[in-house]
Structure formats: C-alpha cells, structure tokens
Amino acid sequence: MKPPHLADVGLYLKPTLVNNVESYACVPYILRYGGEAFKSLGTQDGGGTKLICLTGHVKNRGLYEVNLGTPLQEILYSEEYGGGSSTGRPLKFIHFGGQSGPIGSVDQLEDCIYSYDGMWDEGLSVGSGAIVVMDDSVSIIDYLTQVAAFFAHESCGKCTPCRIGTLRILEMLEKFQQGMGMPGDIERFHAMLTHVTQLSACGLGQSASTAIFSAMQAFPEEFEQVIDTKAEKVQEVMW
Numbered sequence: 001m002k003p004p005h006l007a008d009v010g011l012y013l014k015p016t017l018v019n020n021v022e023s024y025a026c027v028p029y030i031l032r033y034g035g036e037a038f039k040s041l042g043t044q045d046g047g048g049t050k051l052i053c054l055t056g057h058v059k060n061r062g063l064y065e066v067n068l069g070t071p072l073q074e075i076l077y078s079e080e081y082g083g084g085s086s087t088g089r090p091l092k093f094i095h096f097g098g099q100s101g102p103i104g105s106v107d108q109l110e111d112c113i114y115s116y117d118g119m120w121d122e123g124l125s126v127g128s129g130a131i132v133v134m135d136d137s138v139s140i141i142d143y144l145t146q147v148a149a150f151f152a153h154e155s156c157g158k159c160t161p162c163r164i165g166t167l168r169i170l171e172m173l174e175k176f177q178q179g180m181g182m183p184g185d186i187e188r189f190h191a192m193l194t195h196v197t198q199l200s201a202c203g204l205g206q207s208a209s210t211a212i213f214s215a216m217q218a219f220p221e222e223f224e225q226v227i228d229t230k231a232e233k234v235q236e237v238m239w
C-alpha cells in the first residue's frame with residue numbers, strides 16, 4: 001500500500017532509490033568526468049554507453065560496454081567485440097533485447113547504428129541489450145519455436161488470451177516445424193498473434209509475438225515454405 005513511497009521511506013527506513021544496476025554503474029564516470037562527458041560517448045538521442053550481452057554464433061561471446069551509436073557491423077565482426085562467425089558460416093539473423101525483443105536479418109542491417117533511434121529506424125529496439133546472433137544453419141521456425149516455448153512456460157495463467165494463446169502459438173509453430181502448415185494458416189497465425197498481443201493483461205503476453213512478427217517480416221519465405229499446398233483439398237473438406 002502506498003504511501004509511504006520508497007523515495008521517502010525505504011531500506012532502513014531511509015529514502016531509497018530502486019534502479020537498474022546498469023544505471024548505477026554509470027554514476028562513478030558521471031561524477032568523475034561530468035554529465036556532458038558521459039553523454040558525448042553516445043548519440044544525440046541517447047548519450048553514454050550500453051551494456052550488451054553478445055551470444056550465439058559469434059567468436060567472442062561476452063558482456064561488453066559499447067558507446068551508443070556504434071555500428072552494428074562493428075559489434076558483430078570487429079575483434080574488439082563479436083569477432084565474426086564462430087562456425088565459419090554466414091551470420092543470418094539477430095535477436096535483440098531478450099525473448100520479448102524483435103529479430104532482424106543480418107543482411108538487411110548493414111548500415112544499422114546501435115542506438116535507440118538507429119534501432120528504431122529499422123523497426124528494432126535495444127531493449128535489455130541482449131544480442132543473440134545465429135548463423136544460416138538455423139531455421140527461423142526452429143528458433144521461434146524455442147522462443148514460443150519460453151512464453152508458454154512463463155505465462156502465469158491469469159488471463160485467457162495469454163494462457164491459451166501462448167500455447168496455441170507454440171502448437172502452430174510445431175506444426176510448421178513438421179512442414180504441416182495448411183493454406184490459410186499464415187493468416188490465421190497472424191490473427192492469433194495480434195489477439196494475444198492486444199488482449200493480454202501484462203507485458204509478457206503483450207510481447208510474446210514481437211519476435212515472431214518481426215521474423216515474419218524479415219524472412220517471409222521461411223513461413224511460405226512450411227505450407228503444404230497439397231493440404232488444400234483436405235482443408236476444403238474440413239471447413
């Protein structure tokens with residue numbers, strides 16, 4: 001129950017700030033060199049630095065502090081950061097900001113700047129700073145099935161669109177994995193994702209479709225491939 005608020009009465013009954021550790025980690029630099037100096041490390045729209053967690057098929061996986069405004073290609077390929085593909089295969093897609101974040105195609109992001117506005121311009125987001133990179137051996141459908149399994153597992157079950165919807169999303173992707181999609185399934189899938197996004201009560205359900213929507217835009221051909229066109233006749237009978 002509020003009040004009292006933490007800013008008035010918190011830890012040891014003293015005024016208390018609850019903030020991200022990453023934000024606190026910026027404070028010593030700002031106190032030592034000043035706010036303007038910190039800001040100048042980044043871009044106009046977002047000053048300073050960002051912690052990124054670079055994982056997947058890059059040589060140098062790890063946690064890095066990058067200046068906002070660093071070119072994405074530098075993060076992926078320079079020896080200072082990712083160092084390029086760890087498998088020798090071309091890098092294919094990137095999942096930004098954790099499970100709730102969007103997916104982009106490496107080929108389509110050649111000029112992308114890693115900053116809040118730069119990512120936004122590409123329809124992407126910085127989010128938590130997680131950057132998962134996958135090479136071209138990974139099917140987008142397989143990857144998204146794992147993402148959907150996470151949301152189905154994490155749904156608390158309080159509201160129906162998320163409790164049932166995340167399961168239906170997972171089932172549909174598993175069907176696609178087996179190449180058993182039917183004509184019209186992509187449209188039905190799209191409607192299902194929209195419903196879960198718009199009708200869920202909290203951020204978990206509302207962001208369960210973000211990776212899928214963005215992947216459908218970046219790799220439409222991979223969704224078309226999972227539709228069994230011969231299934232048309234069966235569908236007509238079923239409907």
Ligand code: SF4
Nearest residue numbers: 157158159162202205
């Ligand atoms: S949207 Fe949020 S409240 Fe609703 S079931 Fe999912 S996790 Fe629970």
